[in-house]
Amino acid sequence: MKSISHDRWALLVSAVILLVLPLVASGYVLYIVNLLMVFVVLSLGMHVVIGEAGQFALSHTAFYGIGIYTAGLINTACHPPFFISILAGGLLSAVLGYVIGLLALRMRDIYLALATFAFGEAMQWVFLNWDKVTGGSNGMRMQPAELFGLKLTNDLQAYPFVIGVAALMLWLTVILSRSQYGSCLRAVRESEVAAMAMGINVKAMKQSAFAISAAFAGIAGGMYTLFTSFIHPESLGFQTTILVLTMVVVGGIGSVRGAVLGAIVFGLISELLRQALSVQEIIYGVILMGFMMFKPKGLFAGNQKRAATVITPAASA
Amino acid sequence: MSAPPFLDIEGVTVRFGGLVAVNKLSFQVERGTIHALIGPNGAGKSTTFNCISRYYQPTSGRIRIQGEDVSDYKPERMAGLGVARTFQNLELFSDLTVYENVLLGCHAHSANTLKGLLSRPSGETRDLVDSLIERVGLMHDRDTRASELDFGHQKLLELARALALKPRLLLLDEPAAGLRNHDIEGLNRLLTELTQRDGITVLLVEHVMQLVMAVSHRITVMSFGEKIAEGTPQEIGQDPLVIEAYLGKGAAHA
Numbered sequence: 001m002k003s004i005s006h007d008r009w010a011l012l013v014s015a016v017i018l019l020v021l022p023l024v025a026s027g028y029v030l031y032i033v034n035l036l037m038v039f040v041v042l043s044l045g046m047h048v049v050i051g052e053a054g055q056f057a058l059s060h061t062a063f064y065g066i067g068i069y070t071a072g073l074i075n076t077a078c079h080p081p082f083f084i085s086i087l088a089g090g091l092l093s094a095v096l097g098y099v100i101g102l103l104a105l106r107m108r109d110i111y112l113a114l115a116t117f118a119f120g121e122a123m124q125w126v127f128l129n130w131d132k133v134t135g136g137s138n139g140m141r142m143q144p145a146e147l148f149g150l151k152l153t154n155d156l157q158a159y160p161f162v163i164g165v166a167a168l169m170l171w172l173t174v175i176l177s178r179s180q181y182g183s184c185l186r187a188v189r190e191s192e193v194a195a196m197a198m199g200i201n202v203k204a205m206k207q208s209a210f211a212i213s214a215a216f217a218g219i220a221g222g223m224y225t226l227f228t229s230f231i232h233p234e235s236l237g238f239q240t241t242i243l244v245l246t247m248v249v250v251g252g253i254g255s256v257r258g259a260v261l262g263a264i265v266f267g268l269i270s271e272l273l274r275q276a277l278s279v280q281e282i283i284y285g286v287i288l289m290g291f292m293m294f295k296p297k298g299l300f301a302g303n304q305k306r307a308a309t310v311i312t313p314a315a316s317a
Numbered sequence: 318m319s320a321p322p323f324l325d326i327e328g329v330t331v332r333f334g335g336l337v338a339v340n341k342l343s344f345q346v347e348r349g350t351i352h353a354l355i356g357p358n359g360a361g362k363s364t365t366f367n368c369i370s371r372y373y374q375p376t377s378g379r380i381r382i383q384g385e386d387v388s389d390y391k392p393e394r395m396a397g398l399g400v401a402r403t404f405q406n407l408e409l410f411s412d413l414t415v416y417e418n419v420l421l422g423c424h425a426h427s428a429n430t431l432k433g434l435l436s437r438p439s440g441e442t443r444d445l446v447d448s449l450i451e452r453v454g455l456m457h458d459r460d461t462r463a464s465e466l467d468f469g470h471q472k473l474l475e476l477a478r479a480l481a482l483k484p485r486l487l488l489l490d491e492p493a494a495g496l497r498n499h500d501i502e503g504l505n506r507l508l509t510e511l512t513q514r515d516g517i518t519v520l521l522v523e524h525v526m527q528l529v530m531a532v533s534h535r536i537t538v539m540s541f542g543e544k545i546a547e548g549t550p551q552e553i554g555q556d557p558l559v560i561e562a563y564l565g566k567g568a569a570h571a
Binding site (some may be wrong): 086183184199 | 364394404408411413421424428435436449509
């Protein structure tokens, strides 16, 4: 019970900070916060498929890209309220995620990781070469997202909506994790053989986890279009997937709290290291190794007993 | 006309490549009884078991439950029919708590609709889970992860999880293996109670003869994939073929 009130406190404090921030912070700081919120949703999506369902899907950035291009193209073409273009990207990603989820029915572990990695690479190639739609290697300019005539042209205007969508996705993740569906995903992760004996449709669980995870990534892509006007396929490569994987694993695999805090910490680190370009990778690697050596179970998953209390539905009821 | 037997195995053969693991096996289990399947290692008991719970597909033969032919069913469909099983080498959800393990056993009746799946378990389900944890004596470890329990307690947890299905047929694969005498007596009492009070039919694969002889109504003996004897515990205890299969040729005459 104690850890739950900790989480409540953390949420309350974050809410206050996020409310005050636009009054005092510069545009750059708000841009960072917006970007971190995108990472939080990406990380939550990967948490569902890897952390809960135990399926090593490394195609996350592909769905993120699909979300960005879909929302960006829709915004440019017909200026609908932004949530429509975000939803469209999420939906398209979910459908494709469901199809890619078929892979998980035939292979597992490292083989699944390789196959989904290949899909991610293929999608980046599509983004780079489908000139007519994505602008190819020139990148793509996008019209700003709108809400009933209000154009979101800077980070401050986008800020409340980016935060809102991130909060909604976090809430959905918590609901999902505490539902019996969440239990079923963890059952599949722990033992497919036993899950079947419980009457759990293992294939449906895996495929739906893929679809939900992809939907999260697609929605994260849509969020990105709220505060940016340009996308280049170079940023949609395997590096981004690895960054999100780092957030989930080092944050504490299997824990919603770990996925959120991992996204914030590693999103910040990767953004701050952008200033020190030449040594960026080295510093990043050292930090990562340090975390893996001293906190192999994750930074924020709490001790095991505590993690167990959080995921037990009755304990949090 | 009498009702069909609860479980009807008819001419089941399982081949793995050139190996015949089970050969034209037939037997029936009557409702509300404890039926034991015994035999030396490699006799095909677990293979038979895996056919009934639909993990293996027999090469030929039929499996019927209350007259319903289940020979082509998928394993996840069996829970809905009231068939629960435990595993010889434990298949717990190791990283989950005792509570969540047993809760997952309720899946077939508490999360069988989309609405059920997306909501938290009902109060009724949570009470059932707690009563089962209590019944196998694990209340003290309710929020402990399954992997942290000792072996005997893990076996009990698997049993509680199987009971959470509200089974009509319980398939137990060596539930007494690795248990101490004291725990075997508890298991003995629990099995008798399950059939007498709850009307559950039990098919038991077991090597611990002390338990088999005490609780079984009928025993089917297998050796090298074939049924070599069937009868009450008394009959089986005196059957020369059984003694030979277990102790080797000549032992029956000694």
